[in-house]
Amino acid sequence: MESFSLILAIVVVTALAFDFTNGFHDTANAMATTISTGALRPKVAVAMSAALNLVGAFLSVEVANTISKGLVDETGIRPEVIFAALVGAILWNLVTWLVGLPSSSSHALMGGLVGATIASAGLGAVHGDALVTKVLLPALAAPLVAGLAAMFATRFSYAIGKNADGEATRKGYRAGQIASAGLVSLAHGTNDAQKTMGIITLALIAGGAVAPGSNPPTWVILSAGLAIALGTYIGGWRIIRTMGKGLTDLQPQQGFAAQTSAATAILASSHLGFSLSTTHVVSGSVMGAGLGRKGGAVRWSTATRMIVAWALTLPAAALVGALAESVTDLGDWGTAVVAVFLVAASAAIWKLSRREVVDHSNVNDAEEPAGVVTTAIVAVTPPPAGTMTEELTATIPSPAPAPATADPAAPPAAAV
Numbered sequence: 001m002e003s004f005s006l007i008l009a010i011v012v013v014t015a016l017a018f019d020f021t022n023g024f025h026d027t028a029n030a031m032a033t034t035i036s037t038g039a040l041r042p043k044v045a046v047a048m049s050a051a052l053n054l055v056g057a058f059l060s061v062e063v064a065n066t067i068s069k070g071l072v073d074e075t076g077i078r079p080e081v082i083f084a085a086l087v088g089a090i091l092w093n094l095v096t097w098l099v100g101l102p103s104s105s106s107h108a109l110m111g112g113l114v115g116a117t118i119a120s121a122g123l124g125a126v127h128g129d130a131l132v133t134k135v136l137l138p139a140l141a142a143p144l145v146a147g148l149a150a151m152f153a154t155r156f157s158y159a160i161g162k163n164a165d166g167e168a169t170r171k172g173y174r175a176g177q178i179a180s181a182g183l184v185s186l187a188h189g190t191n192d193a194q195k196t197m198g199i200i201t202l203a204l205i206a207g208g209a210v211a212p213g214s215n216p217p218t219w220v221i222l223s224a225g226l227a228i229a230l231g232t233y234i235g236g237w238r239i240i241r242t243m244g245k246g247l248t249d250l251q252p253q254q255g256f257a258a259q260t261s262a263a264t265a266i267l268a269s270s271h272l273g274f275s276l277s278t279t280h281v282v283s284g285s286v287m288g289a290g291l292g293r294k295g296g297a298v299r300w301s302t303a304t305r306m307i308v309a310w311a312l313t314l315p316a317a318a319l320v321g322a323l324a325e326s327v328t329d330l331g332d333w334g335t336a337v338v339a340v341f342l343v344a345a346s347a348a349i350w351k352l353s354r355r356e357v358v359d360h361s362n363v364n365d366a367e368e369p370a371g372v373v374t375t376a377i378v379a380v381t382p383p384p385a386g387t388m389t390e391e392l393t394a395t396i397p398s399p400a401p402a403p404a405t406a407d408p409a410a411p412p413a414a415a416v
Contacts (some may be wrong), residue, residue: 007335008207011079012200014086014342016227019196021093022105023053023231028191028280029102029231029262030184032243033255035363040181042235042360048178049185050233056189057197057225060271060327071110071232072117073125073134080328080335081120082203088112088321089343090132093348096309098357100238103309104277107378108317109195110135116319119325139277139310143284144264153257154292173252182261186280187266189228194320199416237358242306243283248290248298258282280310307388349382 011309030052031045040048089108095105110131144300161169197216199224204210210217264286266278277349283306289300327334 004209005079007079008203008209010335010339011083012084014083014090015068015196015200015203016223018090018093018109018199019193019224019227020231020234021097022196023190023228023319024234024236025052025093025097025102025231025237026106026237026278027232027234029245029278030181030188030259032240033250033258033286034177034181035240036114036260037174037177037250037252037255037256039177039252042240042363043235045181046233046235046360048182049188050229052182053189053193053232054225054229056186056191057193057228059186059190060194069368069416071127072113073121073127073128077117077125077202077206078120079203079207081325082113082206082325083335084119084328085109085112085114085321086114086199086340087324087338088115088317090315091320091345092317094346097236097238097409098349098353100242100308101309102239102243102279102283103306103313104139104279106192106195106277106279107135107139107310107313110200111314111317112321113199114314115321116325118318119322120329139163139280142265142269142277143280143287144279145284146261147284147288147291149261149264150254150258150288151292153261154254157253157257161337162253170252170297173256176256177252177259180263183263184259184266184278184282185232185262189225191266191269191278192398193224193228193402196227197221198286200224203219227324230318235360237360237363238353240303241358241363243286247283247286247302247306250286250289251293254289254293257292258285261285261288297307335383 006245027046027049031040031042034040035042035045046267053192075341087107089105089112092103092108093105114126114131157173194216197220201210201214201216202221204217205212207213259282262282265281265285287298287303288375324338327338337346
């Protein structure tokens with residue numbers, strides 16, 4: 001085996017940096033609904049999620065093997081290619097975090113890897129069948145399946161609890177939310193931490209540090225789990241606000257239904273080796289839970305922006321990954337240029353984020369505007385007491401009262 005080269009060390013550090021961004025970018029997947037309904041305090045929620053992300057990283061390596069063995073031809077990949085792929089993924093994560101959009105870190109990584117691989121070795125080095133069956137098809141199916149499951153679970157929850165004491169029911173579902181949020185965190189660690197394990201293992205194979213076809217070494221599993229747990233604890237508060245308050249107004253029953261449906265889908269996909277986007281799954285389940293409550297509504301303006309971001313993730317990250325690979329292909333100085341650009345761009349995005357700070361103290365303070373479509377829907381929906389429909393209807397301006405008819409018997413007004 002060859003020695004652990006400098007470029008290989010740079011790739012490993014960059015991969016762990018991506019894992020860190022994945023953690024704070026995707027904290028909302030597990031904890032946004034729990035925080036928005038008040039089931040857990042924000043800091044307690046992210047600490048719990050971080051710990052379970054670390055545990056989940058040790059449960060399986062199937063997704064890691066999909067990335068390290070199945071997506072691209074590992075024999076034709078250099079460590080510089082993987083570095084370029086990570087640049088595309090990190091920058092897309094940071095840009096979408098800045099604007100508070102819950103896009104897919106998984107697809108950013110896949111897009112960066114595909115783009116960099118094509119730029120380096122050509123289209124033939126990408127395994128198209130694995131890309132379609134284990135990435136693209138799950139991306140389309142997962143939010144739909146999770147959304148439908150959450151919608152029916154929400155309706156079932158309200159149906160069985162319609163004669164129960166309201167406050168006792170809410171307390172029970174808040175406890176259920178804590179348990180289901182823990183399950184989502186565990187599932188997130190099982191699915192998402194493995195993607196970084198897979199990319200590091202692919203780099204080790206490309207650099208000759210481990211044999212082709214190897215599973216992730218133990219130190220890779222541990223470091224990836226710690227990186228994503230630390231990122232989760234930092235808390236991606238901007239995206240938590242969007243997921244918890246921007247899509248729909250959730251009650252505890254809905255939060256429990258959404259999280260349970262999402263966790264089931266994520267754990268099943270991890271077992272099958274599908275590189276599923278936890279963001280897509282959780283977003284779909286939150287929208288399904290919003291539609292499942294009588295009188296509930298989804299803010300479609302926010303949902304539309306999210307879907308646009310989902311559609312752009314793969315091609316945008318692929319383009320940046322391909323451009324970065326073209327520069328690193330010029331030699332060591334090209335790799336240095338890309339590294340400096342990554343650090344400078346990341347610092348600039350962080351500085352922009354300081355203009356409007358969102359943290360645990362104000363994450364639940366603001367809500368997304370309703371939008372034209374949602375306002376039109378709630379205007380014709382009977383509003384049950386205490387629902388989002390009632391709140392949104394209150395924001396629709398009432399028509400001005402008609403001017404009073406002049407009394408014919410009254411004397412004419414004095415001219416001014």
